[in-house]
Amino acid sequence: MSGTIIITGNHAVSYGAWSSRVRFVAAYPITPQTTIVEMLSDFVNTGKMKAEFMTVESEHSAAAAVMGAESTGVRSFTATSSHGLLYMSEVVHWIARSRLPVVMVVVNRAIAPPWSIWTELLDTMTHRDAGWIQVYVSNNQEAYDMVIQSYRLSEMKRVSMPTMICMDGFILSHTFAPVTVHTPEETDEFLPSYSPLWKIDPENPFSLGNMATPDYYYEFSYLMHEAHENAKKLFNNVDKEFERFSGRSHGGKVHGYMLDDSESVILAMGTLSEEVMVAIDNLRKRGEKVGALKVRLFRPFPAEEISKALEDKEFALILDRSLSYGYEGQLATETKAALHTSGIETPVINMITGLGGRDVTYKEIEKFHGLAKKKVSSEKGPFKPIFIQLKR
Amino acid sequence: MSKLKTIKEYPLIPASKPSEGAAGRTGLWRTFRPVVNLDKCIGCRLCWFYCPDNAITISGDGKVEINYDWCKGCLICFHECPVKAIDRVVEEFG
Structure with a gap:
């Protein structure tokens, strides 16, 4: 049983x-x-x-x-x-x-x-x-x-x-x-x-x-x-x-959360993506039209599904709990390549978070989203990865 | 050269059936040829035991035979023979 x-x-x-x-x-x-x-x-x-x-x-x-x-x-x-x-x-x-x-x-x-x-x-x-x-x-x-x-x-x-x-x-x-x-x-x-x-x-x-x-x-x-x-x-x-x-589905290759009417999307993998969803609930209460995309499958890479989810969005914020030294977070690199292949020009902001187990809370993610939104509206890019939790 | 002309002919995994001389006649790699002097041989089988290419066989009457099609001439048998019954001869392929 x-x-x-x-x-x-x-x-x-x-x-x-x-x-x-x-x-x-x-x-x-x-x-x-x-x-x-x-x-x-x-x-x-x-x-x-x-x-x-x-x-x-x-x-x-x-x-x-x-x-x-x-x-x-x-x-x-x-x-x-x-x-x-x-x-x-x-x-x-x-x-x-x-x-x-x-x-x-x-x-x-x-x-x-x-x-x-x-x-x-x-x-x-x-x-x-x-x-x-x-x-x-x-x-x-x-x-x-x-x-x-x-x-x-x-x-x-x-x-x-x-x-x-x-x-x-x-x-x-x-x-x-x-x-x-x-x-x-x-x-x-x-x-x-x-x-x-x-x-x-x-x-x-x-x-x-x-x-x-x-x-x-x-x-x-x-x-x-x-x-x-x-x-x-x-x-x-x-x-x-x-x-x-x-009776249980986890959404397939990617799991979208409040994507339909969203103006921006936060992408993450693993437990970070659940924290993102809590942040989305709070941001929505404040009138922010944000959605989340939990990337479940990384290889083979669901490039088509990700591109489709990010099409016509104002920007995408990608949270990576990993860093390819000398470039950026791996999910950001893969996502940008997928967008390029599909001819989609949605701006991507990559934030490096949680390295070595540093805590990433939904309250922080809400702030990260605000910062990304400000950056996209005030700067033209290209956007380099942001070491958002660095002690400065 | 390739026996597999298109991807459709490929097996899923890179496996091959064991067969004698799948990699060609490796005997052609030799610089030195080990030659057994049967008068000195005491039949201890150390050369048979050590040969990394299974190129040495012992016949029913204990006689050592080297298969020169597959012997690469590593001379481990020459080195191991306790009674120096194996000579090394410079190889001259025709």
């Missing part, structure tokens, strides 16, 4: 793996991810979950073990954060280039030095181009739901690509909220058993990762791109099917 329980974001993920009938977990602890695999270890130990739980000596090994297990046709899972993901990096690429539909949760955490355990998106942004589908979630229920949905999408034959579910450290990972959880038996209705596109088979031996000369390599990269294009087409279908199954 499905039921609603009050759990942390991390435990929501653990339950997501349980509901998805994950059969292999490789784990190495790292804050703030640790409690995900801790609970999975408990599930396996008590027999609640019939899976192999492998403790490894590093994150590189965790990713390698997951790659090996998935290669044998077994639904596999791991989770990590920050330096753990960076250490995995080589295998992160290997998994995608092997077209293995692994699902991994990355609890976003800033990178050292200086040492930090608080949230920032740079760890997953650094892996934007690794070939993984990237989803950014903003509440515990969404974290749980996306584990199940990600296996569904990743394992589709036309996709066959891994998914990285990204969630803010502590703000989600260690915060309790009600989450509706389905048993594996119930979840079977939405998520069929894993039927791999390929698997290691002693009866039919082959080797993977052989040398490909320049004459061969190019096409394999194109096939990965094609898989992402397919994932982009199928993402909203999976969301709709999940809604039929559970």
